[in-house]
Amino acid sequence: MAHILPPAMLGILGGGQLGRMFAMAARSMGYRVTVLDPDVQSPAGSVADRHIRAAYDDEGALEDLASGCAAVTTEFENVPADSLRFLESRTRVSPSSACVAIAQDRILEKRYIAGAGLAVAPFLAVDAPQDLAGDLAPLLPGILKTARFGYDGKGQVRVATPEDVHGAFEALGCRPCVLEKRLDLETEISVIVARTSAELVRTFPVAENRHEAGILDVSIVPARVTPDIAARACEMACALAEAMDYIGVLAVEFFVLEEGGLVINEIAPRPHNSGHHTLDACAVSQFGQQVRTLCGLPPADTRLLSPVVMVNLLGDIWRDDEPAWDLVLSEPAAVLHLYGKASARAGRKMGHFNVLAETVDAALEKAEALKRALR
Ligand code: ADP
Ligand code: MG
Numbered sequence: 001m002a003h004i005l006p007p008a009m010l011g012i013l014g015g016g017q018l019g020r021m022f023a024m025a026a027r028s029m030g031y032r033v034t035v036l037d038p039d040v041q042s043p044a045g046s047v048a049d050r051h052i053r054a055a056y057d058d059e060g061a062l063e064d065l066a067s068g069c070a071a072v073t074t075e076f077e078n079v080p081a082d083s084l085r086f087l088e089s090r091t092r093v094s095p096s097s098a099c100v101a102i103a104q105d106r107i108l109e110k111r112y113i114a115g116a117g118l119a120v121a122p123f124l125a126v127d128a129p130q131d132l133a134g135d136l137a138p139l140l141p142g143i144l145k146t147a148r149f150g151y152d153g154k155g156q157v158r159v160a161t162p163e164d165v166h167g168a169f170e171a172l173g174c175r176p177c178v179l180e181k182r183l184d185l186e187t188e189i190s191v192i193v194a195r196t197s198a199e200l201v202r203t204f205p206v207a208e209n210r211h212e213a214g215i216l217d218v219s220i221v222p223a224r225v226t227p228d229i230a231a232r233a234c235e236m237a238c239a240l241a242e243a244m245d246y247i248g249v250l251a252v253e254f255f256v257l258e259e260g261g262l263v264i265n266e267i268a269p270r271p272h273n274s275g276h277h278t279l280d281a282c283a284v285s286q287f288g289q290q291v292r293t294l295c296g297l298p299p300a301d302t303r304l305l306s307p308v309v310m311v312n313l314l315g316d317i318w319r320d321d322e323p324a325w326d327l328v329l330s331e332p333a334a335v336l337h338l339y340g341k342a343s344a345r346a347g348r349k350m351g352h353f354n355v356l357a358e359t360v361d362a363a364l365e366k367a368e369a370l371k372r373a374l375r
Contacts, residue, residue: 004092006030009049009050011066012048013079014076016044020044021337023035025290031291034065036054041342057082066091077269084100092296095247095269107125113240113267121255128174136162138181141158142179142180146172147177152216153215187223189206190275191206191237191252192204192278201242206223207221216274218311218364219275229256229262236262251275252264253265271289274310281307284301310367315343328370335353335356337351
C-alpha cells in the first residue's frame with residue numbers, strides 16, 4: 001500500500017474530542033485535516049484546516065470530503081455504514097465500513113467475537129418480545145443493553161428477574177437488545193491495537209479502567225494485572241483485529257473475572273478514552289497511530305515511557321464557573337487536556353489530565369489528590 005505523506009489532506013467523520021485529538025496529531029505531523037460534522041461549534045472543527053458542516057449522510061458533503069482527502073477515518077462508530085461505503089468507493093477509508101458495522105451493533109459484535117473463538121459474557125440477542133420466551137435464569141442477574149447507540153452506560157438496564165427483563169425491554173422502546181449475564185469483575189482492562197497490515201501490528205500496554213456510574217473515571221497504566229493476563233489480553237485483541245482484517249486503531253475492552261477468566265466486553269473502531277494516557281506517556285499517541293495506520297505507515301513504537309494515570313474531567317465539576325485549573329496546571333507531574341466544548345453538562349466529557357510518576361502508585365496518589373481538589 002502506497003504511503004500517504006504530509007502535507008496530504010486527511011478527512012475525519014465526527015468533530016468531537018476524538019476527532020480533535022486526531023486533527024491535532026495529524027497537523028503536528030504536517031498533514032492537513034478536514035472535519036465533517038453537522039455542529040457549527042465542534043471541538044475538532046475549531047482545530048481543523050477545514051470544517052464541512054453537514055449531516056453524515058449528506059451525499060454532496062461526502063462527495064466533497066472524498067474528493068478533497070487522500071484518506072478518511074472516523075471518530076465514532078455511529079456513522080451510517082452507508083456513508084462509509086460511499087466514501088470507500090471514492091477514496092481510502094479505514095477502518096472499513098464492514099468493521100464499523102460490526103462494532104456499531106452489540107449483537108453483531110458479540111456474535112463476531114464469539115465466532116472468532118474469543119470469550120464474551122453469556123448473552124441472548126433480543127429482537128422481539130418472543131425472544132424472551134425461553135428460560136432466562138442462566139442470564140440473571142443480567143444487564144439489558146440496546147444493540148445500538150449505547151455509550152457511557154446509556155441504554156442499559158440492570159435486571160434481576162424475567163419480569164424485569166420484559167419491563168426493561170419495553171422501557172428501552174422494544175429496540176433490538178442484548179441480555180447479558182452480569183459477571184463478577186475483578187477489574188476491567190483495555191488494549192489498543194494499531195494495525196496497518198497483517199505484518200504491521202502493535203498494541204499499547206494494557207490499561208486498567210475504573211468506571212463511575214457507567215462512565216470511565218480513571219485509567220491506570222500499566223494495569224495491575226498478572227503478566228499472564230496482560231499477555232492474553234494483547235493476544236486476544238490482536239487475534240480479533242486479525243479476524244476482522246482490521247486496518248486502523250481498534251480498542252478492545254475486557255472484563256477480568258474474579259475467578260481469573262478474561263472475556264471481551266466490547267470494541268470500539270477508533271481511539272478510546274482509556275488510551276488518552278498515550279498522549280503524554282508514549283512516543284506516539286493512539287491518535288498518531290490513527291494517522292499512521294490511515295496513511296499506510298507502520299504503527300510506531302508503543303512502549304510506555306512512564307507509569308501514568310489518566311483522569312476524566314466530566315461536566316459535573318463545572319458549577320457556576322470553570323474548575324480551578326490552577327490546581328492541575330501547578331502540578332508539574334500533570335498534563336491537562338481540555339476539549340474546547342462550549343457548554344458543560346453532567347456526565348459530558350470535557351477534558352482529562354494525565355499524571356506521570358516513577359511508579360503507578362505514586363501517579364495514582366497524585367491523580368486522586370488532584371481529582372479530590374477539583375470537586
Ligand atoms: P458502554 O458502551 O456504555 O461503555 P459497556 O457494555 O462497556 O457499555 O458497559 C459499561 C460498564 O458497565 C462496563 O464498563 C462495566 O463496568 C459494566 N458492565 C457492563 N456489562 C457488564 C456485565 N456483563 N457484567 C458486569 N458489569 C458489566
Ligand atoms: Mg464500554
